Amino acid sequence: MSIDFNKKNVLVIGGSSGIGRGIAESFVNYNANVCITGTRDSINDYEENISKNIEKCNYQQLDLSNHDNLKKIDLPFNNLDHLICSQGIVAYKRKEFEMDTFKKVVDLNLNSIMASCSFFQEKLSQSNGSIIIIGSGASYHSVKGNPAYSASKGGLLTLIKTLAEAWAENNIRVNGIAPGFVATKLTEVTYKNEKRYEDTLRSIPLGRWGTPNDMGELACFLCSSGASYITGQMITSDGGMSL
């Protein structure tokens, strides 16, 4: 007995790096066919080492600053069972207080996720599939320097609930994951600064940062048959930090 996605097809948007990449690795562990996307031309253009699992993934270049680019994805499979929306950006140094940047961040973090879910709704419905959207602790609380990031992640919380209710009749479950600190490109400014990193550890009851694999295990559970009565939920995985 095991979680098994044998013959199941999974698309991880933003699976080229960070949390998305960890989720893709976990799905490969559980025997899924996985397609990942990233904004760069090739998976070789990313700094991370290419693991055996990532080697097994089909890579598609996808830049969602233009939502029409969804039409260009050439999926390596006909059916789609699970869609993971892990795309996201953040702008530091108070850039998100400028409207151009605010709009750009919200457009990618929130609008492009709605566009992606809508684009694949029919395929997911045909397979009684499910969607996982990557939110954040910022889905629930303020992030002083990042109004666009927190507003967009907050928007995802009710997007998940609404799509879950609206698409239940299409047999699509919609859930989210709100990760705490996970070492990725997006959180480099924190974990590469020793003092900041130590400060974060003090705020986490379990005393460690999360790993992309922690998030992958949760994503795989939420997509598995064991979670077939869970929909509309954003599950926090943060070592207890937000309590």
Add this chain to the structure above:
Amino acid sequence: MTKYRFSDGAAIVFGGSGGLGTGIVDLLSKCGTDVAFTYLNNEEAAKENIAKIESNGQKGFASSVDLLDVEKVENFVESSKNEFGRIHSVIFATGPFLHIMPILDADPEDVYKTLDTDIKGFYHVLRACVPVLRDGGGGSITALTTAAIHKYISTDGLSSVPKSGVQHLCTAISREEGHNGIRANCVAVGLIAVGLSQEIDSPPGGILDQWMQQVPLGRAGDPNELFDTVVFLASENAGYISGQSIPVDGGYSA
């Protein structure tokens, strides 16, 4: 590879002979872990459970324990530890008979009894188990509560009020014992087709019908859909999740 990973040792299930507890005990043992569990009166069901655990290739251990007697709870936990060497997971799956009525219409004695069974009972479990989990280098606590905590169900106060206390005890343990490697989470149970829901006396158009109308998935949950979430949260697969309450409710609380 088993479905959910556990380290060496055993799980303890409080309320392991009820409609939901039985399924949790079964799934835990199928995942390759030994299981100790308590029951209140149903010795027959307890024996059947032990047989099931053994047929899954694991060892079982059971005892009748009144959770309101803290000494008995501590003795049971101590015996379980002696039997299996280490306890890695604790699951709280007990639930009193549910009285469905506006909270102010309830007999105060019923209110006090429910508060006792849930909050005092769970507090005793924590007092007995947390030191044992600490000694073993950490572990998990998973409590069954109700989806009514997330979105109130009219006339369900006698269930959701005490269970809110259980949830907050989990929050306290997550925050205060996390550095000892202890996680604590809740599964907020929605309309599941056996166990607690079956014990609710609801006429047509009553609470169950009203509840069902608000479930986006449009059906009651199968008990197996609940067991997986409980065992997942207890397992190492959920090693970074702590202090959370996960509704298994078909989207009711969304």
